[in-house]
Amino acid sequence: MTATATIDLSAFQRNIRTLAAAVAPVPVMVMLKADAYGHGIAGVAGPAVEAGVAALGVLEIDEGLALRAAGVRAPLFAWLHGTGADFAAAAEHGVDVGLSTLDELRQALAQPLAAPLAVHLKIDTGLHRNGATTADWPALVRAAVEAERAGRIHVRGVFSHLADAGAEADAAALARFEAAVAEARRLGASPEILHLAASSAGLYLPAARFDLVRFGIAAYGVSPFDDRTAAEIGVEPVMTLTAPVVEVGDGRAVVATGWGDGLHERAAGAASLAIAGRRRPVLAIGPDRLVVGDADDATVGAEAVVFGPGRDGEPTPADWAAWAGTIGDEILTRIHPRVPRHHVFR
Numbered sequence: 001m002t003a004t005a006t007i008d009l010s011a012f013q014r015n016i017r018t019l020a021a022a023v024a025p026v027p028v029m030v031m032l033k034a035d036a037y038g039h040g041i042a043g044v045a046g047p048a049v050e051a052g053v054a055a056l057g058v059l060e061i062d063e064g065l066a067l068r069a070a071g072v073r074a075p076l077f078a079w080l081h082g083t084g085a086d087f088a089a090a091a092e093h094g095v096d097v098g099l100s101t102l103d104e105l106r107q108a109l110a111q112p113l114a115a116p117l118a119v120h121l122k123i124d125t126g127l128h129r130n131g132a133t134t135a136d137w138p139a140l141v142r143a144a145v146e147a148e149r150a151g152r153i154h155v156r157g158v159f160s161h162l163a164d165a166g167a168e169a170d171a172a173a174l175a176r177f178e179a180a181v182a183e184a185r186r187l188g189a190s191p192e193i194l195h196l197a198a199s200s201a202g203l204y205l206p207a208a209r210f211d212l213v214r215f216g217i218a219a220y221g222v223s224p225f226d227d228r229t230a231a232e233i234g235v236e237p238v239m240t241l242t243a244p245v246v247e248v249g250d251g252r253a254v255v256a257t258g259w260g261d262g263l264h265e266r267a268a269g270a271a272s273l274a275i276a277g278r279r280r281p282v283l284a285i286g287p288d289r290l291v292v293g294d295a296d297d298a299t300v301g302a303e304a305v306v307f308g309p310g311r312d313g314e315p316t317p318a319d320w321a322a323w324a325g326t327i328g329d330e331i332l333t334r335i336h337p338r339v340p341r342h343h344v345f346r
Contacts, residue, residue: 003243003257003306005335007039007343008048011221011309015235016051019215022234023202026209028052029077029195030218032063038262038332039220039239042070048219049074057214060084064095065240077240079122079159080130080249087118091117096156098122099129102140109152120142120157120193123180123219125173127163137180145188157193158184164224174208197222203233214343221309222317222328230318237316239332240308241339245275245298246289253280255304260287262334263306264324271323274305274314307331 020028023333030048032041045056045067055075058064064076065086070312078090087108090097095116099105108117121144124131132140147153160177162170177196184191194210199218201208204225216224221237223230230236260267263285271282273292279290287306292304305314317331324331 003339004136005038005263005339005341006240006242007043007341008238008240008309008346009044009343010089010346011236012039012044012238013047013051015219015221015238015256016053016215018234019199019202019213019218020052021200023206023209023213027212029055029057029212029214030055030219031057031198031214033057033059034329034333035337037217037329038335039222040341040343041067043341045070045072047343054212057216061090061095061097065089065093068093068095068131076122078212079120081107082311087111087117088113091115092116096120098159098228099140099144100124100132102132102136102143105147105153107139107237109147113152116148116151116154118154118156120159120195120229121184121189121191123160123177125162125176125180125196126169127161129161131160134176134180137183140183141187141189148189153281155189155191155276157195157211158189158191159193159195161198162196162201164198170201170205170208217329217332220332222280222321222332230316231310233285236309236311237307237318238309239317239335240314241306241335242303242308243306245300245302245304248295248298250302251293251296252283253292253298253304255290255306256288257304257306258288258290260336262336263290263328263341264320264331264334266325267320267323271320272315273307274312275302277313279313280304297337335345 077096100122121271124136195209195212202213247254268285272279284291310316317328321328
């Protein structure tokens with residue numbers, strides 16, 4: 001007996017439609033990074049497209065190629081590349097790529113591109129994850145424009161990521177982005193798509209929406225804000241993690257999950273889960289088992305709900321994030337691949 005993650009695709013689609021309505025008429029890209037935030041990229045890509053997204057975002061080209069092989073025909077975008085990135089395959093199968101450096105562009109141009117590679121040039125506006133610096137930006141743009149004129153690439157977009165470090169920092173980043181776009185146009189680039197906002201800025205900073213909003217964690221039902229809950233922004237958690245009770249005695253119950261499945265050990269003592277519709281305190285978390293108290297009425301074989309949408313009194317991923325001193329993104333992405341994902345429509 002083991003833990004199970006049930007992925008509610010109906011809730012996922014409702015979240016997408018709610019978020020899309022919030023930023024309409026700007027199109028939406030749903031991000032599938034980190035195996036769709038732990039939800040299983042193969043299981044959620046198709047439902048995201050059915051919900052009306054304009055594009056899907058992945059981290060690496062190989063993930064985009066896997067989606068193409070699975071029959072996904074929606075626009076795809078990948079922006080983190082190692083030294084072995086297959087830009088030729090991206091061009092062949094229509095996967096747009098983000099490029100942050102002149103070296104990445106040269107790596108792409110060194111490959112046999114059977115068709116022009118669609119690229120989105122990235123300027124770093126303050127997150128410092130990747131992206132060209134202000135000093136390096138002109139050289140990257142000039143080289144990209146030259147390659148486009150030679151028919152090797154197509155400069156489809158310019159993008160960046162906000163650091164979400166507060167309204168003042170975001171305003172400064174927005175100004176840096178607009179200046180970089182203006183400079184790119186002065187240097188001969190004609191990007192069709194500008195994108196900057198992810199979940200947080202997409203909802204609270206309309207000026208950052210431009211031509212596309214990239215929704216990540218909010219689509220999976222976790223609020224990107226410290227001061228607003230998922231319910232307050234109109235979304236609900238998509239993943240429900242359950243595990244069976246395997247032992248009962250002395251007012252305690254042992255549940256068949258633990259930090260080996262990805263639960264945060266440091267949440268023990270603060271966390272709770274639900275058995276038979278009632279919260280029970282989590283006393284200890286081991287690699288494959290956790291112990292709960294207040295369990296005199298628990299029975300072996302009963303289902304323990306570790307977290308879920310919160311509709312029936314169970315904790316949510318946000319609750320576990322608070323107990324562990326982290327963010328909801330980590331609670332979801334930590335769930336180990338050994339935990340089966342069951343994708344269902346409810």
